[in-house]
Structures are given as structure tokens and as C-alpha cells.
Amino acid sequence: MSAGTFEPVKVEPCPHCGYPMKQFNPNSMMMTCESCGSKTGDTQQPEYIPTVPVNPLFKLHEAFDYRGDTWQVIGCQSYRGVVTEWDSEDNNWEKTPWSYHTWWVINAARELAWVVQDKTGYFWSRKGKITSGIPEGDRSYEIGDWTLTSAVGEFSYFPAENERVKSYEKDGKSLEVLLDQNGNNKEIEAFTSQSIDNMDLLRGFGKIEALNGIKRVGTVLKVAIACIICLVAGFFAMMSMESTLLEIPSQNFNNASINKSVDLGTISLEESSLVAFSFRSSRQSRDGIFDADVLIKDSDNTVVTELPVEFWRESGRDSDGAWTEDQFGDAPRIKLPAGNFQLSLVPSAMTNWSELTVKGTVTRNVVSTLPIIVAVLFLVLLLILVTRKKSKYIQKSTGLRGK
Amino acid sequence: MSKLTMILILIFCGAVVILPLWASWKGIGESSVTTEKDKTTGRILYVGSRGWVGGGPSSGK
Known part of the structure; x- marks a missing residue:
């Protein structure tokens, strides 16, 4: 569960509507009335009530746990502007429109911290020491030009209408320069920021349901990965059960061998099995084709089946230069029933x-790869879909995308 | 994790792991030759079927 809220240091009625305005930071200079939207110093009620951005986690006065401490949201500022960074490839400064929210948070000791939210995530920001001057023109910094678009809550300064801020950021450290109406430097502050893990944030806000949902998606991911490992391990385990039935010694073929059957030997299968007939031929330096059929007959000399075997070499020249393609190995496979079989090779063409x-090997208990490939592809697809779903779910639960 | 989820995961594993491994072992999807007995003559007939991916006993060239 999320942590409870703190006791306010001061409660004062709104000068316009009388609503009790709670102050949590003793150093706050500006307050916003939650009822009528009046800000400290307003002479009349605003036409509309300013509200904090819609966020499933951060809401005004919402408390959460982070880094062993309880924090409470006391305000939010929204900025819009442009980030300028040096593009070393184009050798030029590159500008990107950007926007972010700064959630002001306070702990029980009334220490301030800021949670910066942009479309990439949440960042924990604390004040740091200014150790250098403004790095004007330094290409290693990201330079931001910002205009305040909204400020709701209590703040330890008076945010001006359309307040302008210039920021210089590098390696999680930033210098923020508050500009006056003429664009001159008014105030400089240094901050250090670190990325916040989304899961830590959900835990901190006590979003058990979202955490359980993410955990369930994570379980599916683990199961899918385990299934892929099992499939690959099972495939190699089954491959180890392959056994050689026949080693076919080297046989020479020439044009006189065409349509003449060459005996390769006999094989015996005690039960139905997928059998692979793997052939390799001597490499040829010229283009050509050799076609043959493996003729399989039973003990009664009845033809059981014929399997085509082909070796070839092609070469040519294109815009990339000379090319050569060849196939000097072929391994047709077929599931044969139990029985004794005579094998022969009948060349049909040689150009x-x-x-x-040609020499070869006949192997039984060969594993069919297609079902495993289909299953692995399915699981990889499932992994991609589930990973995307997890990412979207986290983003939606933390308010980084969608509503 | 609930019992139902566990059962569903086991069924899922069975479907996605055991079935493809069994199909691979049985050579499903490959070309095959099976035997049938001719009812009139009593002779053994060999019946071929093509695989899922090209080739096969009677594909020829």
C-alpha cells in the first residue's frame, strides 16, 4: 500500500473562496487553492481551475515510498521547449521539440526533491553544488530552452507567468538558469538526476495489481524462453540418437555411367524411420550438372521409391565482379517403413x-527440423509480442504512455 | 500462481514443446513411404506422400 500523507505545517483559508489551503513545505512562498485555483498574490479568482497533468501515479498530495523514505507530492510544473544537442555526424546543432513535468515532492523531514517526467521515463532529481560556470557553446552538453506552461501546488519561489528556463545537462548533472523577463540570468541552480526504475515507482505507490500483472507477463516470458531451450536441447538429444546404416564408398561416374544402375548396398530397418541419404561429390572447377536418382527397392525387387540427387556448379560475372555458386552435397530424406531395402544410384544426366x-552415408532416426523450427518461430513471435505488451503495460501503469 | 494457471502453463508447454519434439522424432512433415496390402492380389503396395517442403518420392526432376 502507498504511504499515508503528512500533517500540513500550516492551514490557511483561501482569500477568495475560503477553502482550507494546506501548506506542507514550511519554505513555500506560493500556494494554489485546490478549490478555486487562486494562486498566492492573485487579486481575483482565475477563470478556470488549473490542474496537475493526468497521471496514474503522481497526483497532488499523493504519498509514495522511494529509497527508504516517504515522499508526498506538493506541486507540479510543466515546461515545453526545445532541446539542442551537437550532432557529430552532421557537424551541426540539432534541435528537438520536448516537454516535461517536474513533480515537487517533500519528505517527513520537509526536504525537497523533484521527480522529472518526460516521454522517456522518470528521473529522481536533487539539488547539487554549482561547480562550474555556464558551459556556453560546449558541444558535450544538451541545452534546453524552456517555457513554463503550468504550475499547480506549492512552491518555494514565485513561478512567473511564462517563466523561461535555460538548462545545460550532461551525465545526469544539470545547471538550470532562471531567466528574467529580458532574458537575462536571474538565478542559477545545479541538480543531479538519476533514472527511476518503473517497477520501484509502482512498488512505491503500492500498485500491487499492476505489479502482479507485470509479474504474470514476466512468467509467460520465462516459460517461453524455457520452452525454446527445451526445444533446442530436445533437438540435439534426438540428433544424438541418429545412427549410420551404411557408409557408401567412393564411386566414379562419367558419361558412360548414364542410366546405368550402381549398387550402393542394402539397409535394414526394424521399424519405420526417417532415413537421410547424404551424398558428397568431388569439387569441380568447371560449370556443370550431375543428376541422379537413388533407387530404393525391397527384398522382392519392387521399387519402393526414387529420390533425386543433384550436384551443380554455376559461375558468371555481374556488377560486383565474378561469382560462383555450387552444390556438391545433397541429402534427400524420406520416412521408410520397416523392412530390408536395396539401394542403387542411377545417373540420369551429366553435362x-x-x-x-561420389560417396555418401545413409543414416536412420534422422530428426525432422521443420516442426521444431515452426515451434521456435512461434515462441520467438510470442516473446516479441509479450515483451511489447509488458513494455506497454509498464508505460501505461506509470503514465508514460496512454491513459 | 493459481492452480488453473499452472495447468494452463503445463498444457501450453505440452503443446509447444512436447508436440514439436514428437513430430520431429516421427518425421512429420517429411516425405514418406507407407505400405498397404492390395485386397485383391494380396501384394504389398508402397504409397508415397510428399513432405511439407518440396521433394518427395514421386517429385522427380
């Missing part, structure tokens, strides 16, 4: 080559 040496 441009005068002689070719």
Missing part, C-alpha cells in the same frame, strides 16, 4: 563434367 566421384 560439361568428364568424371565425378
